[in-house]
Amino acid sequence: AQKVTQAQTEISVVEKEDVTLDCVYETRDTTYYLFWYKQPPSGELVFLIRRNSFDEQNEISGRYSWNFQKSTSSFNFTITASQVVDSAVYFCALSGGSGGYQKVTFGTGTKLQVIP
Amino acid sequence: KAGVTQTPRYLIKTRGQQVTLSCSPISGHRSVSWYQQTPGQGLQFLFEYFSETQRNKGNFPGRFSGRQFSNSRSEMNVSTLELGDSALYLCASSREPTGYQSTEAFFGQGTRLTVV
Numbered sequence: 001a002q003k004v005t006q007a008q009t010e011i012s013v014v015e016k017e018d019v020t021l022d023c024v025y026e027t028r029d030t031t032y033y034l035f036w037y038k039q040p041p042s043g044e045l046v047f048l049i050r051r052n053s054f055d056e057q058n059e060i061s062g063r064y065s066w067n068f069q070k071s072t073s074s075f076n077f078t079i080t081a082s083q084v085v086d087s088a089v090y091f092c093a094l095s096g097g098s099g100g101y102q103k104v105t106f107g108t109g110t111k112l113q114v115i116p
Numbered sequence: 117k118a119g120v121t122q123t124p125r126y127l128i129k130t131r132g133q134q135v136t137l138s139c140s141p142i143s144g145h146r147s148v149s150w151y152q153q154t155p156g157q158g159l160q161f162l163f164e165y166f167s168e169t170q171r172n173k174g175n176f177p178g179r180f181s182g183r184q185f186s187n188s189r190s191e192m193n194v195s196t197l198e199l200g201d202s203a204l205y206l207c208a209s210s211r212e213p214t215g216y217q218s219t220e221a222f223f224g225q226g227t228r229l230t231v232v
Binding site: 037042043044045046047050091093103104105106107108109 | 120149151158159160161172174204206208220221222223224225226228
């Protein structure tokens with residue numbers, strides 16, 4: 001069974017602060033994918049990043065960075081110098097399965113509020 | 117390029133009725149996945165269709181069904197509606213099925229279903 005845990009329900013930061021959103025996952029699959037999505041108030045999920053289980057390189061994209069550590073089954077997301085536009089709910093997700101059949105499991109989301 | 121279109125955006129139904137939701141994927145995308153989002157259960161995977169075939173199904177009762185047409189448009193049907201079916205139903209489209217290395221999913225804005 002797959003499980004994704006986002007222990008932080010809500011986080012508030014002041015603009016320009018750095019913030020890290022935690023994601024811990026459980027899976028028995030050896031091949032799997034991890035994702036982060038942003039859900040602004042408008043409702044649609046916006047894809048941020050996908051990582052496969054064989055690629056533990058950290059990634060940086062502008063103010064966003066991701067730290068993937070298989071040893072601790074974590075895939076944390078850091079926003080540097082947060083901005084008000086970063087306010088949203090962020091979901092971590094896991095896609096795994098065998099025989100070409102993949103199921104996607106989402107975490108419960110972390111609501112980030114950036115205060116001006 | 118047009119994004120994922122979900123219709124209708126809002127829907128109010130009475131308990132016991134049935135409802136059909138529609139999702140038009142991005143042109144060229146052959147995979148459509150459906151998700152239910154509720155405050156209590158979070159984001160849950162319903163099913164995925166690829167080339168008119170259901171590839172995977174989440175843990176939902178048989179009242180939830182779907183199909184995909186030859187033009188990749190997908191419909192989701194919920195019969196005998198219950199109050200607990202009130203949720204935001206999100207659809208995502210991608211070129212290939214979930215989990216394929218090159219797959220990035222794009223989400224629609226969702227259909228907010230209220231069962232009264």
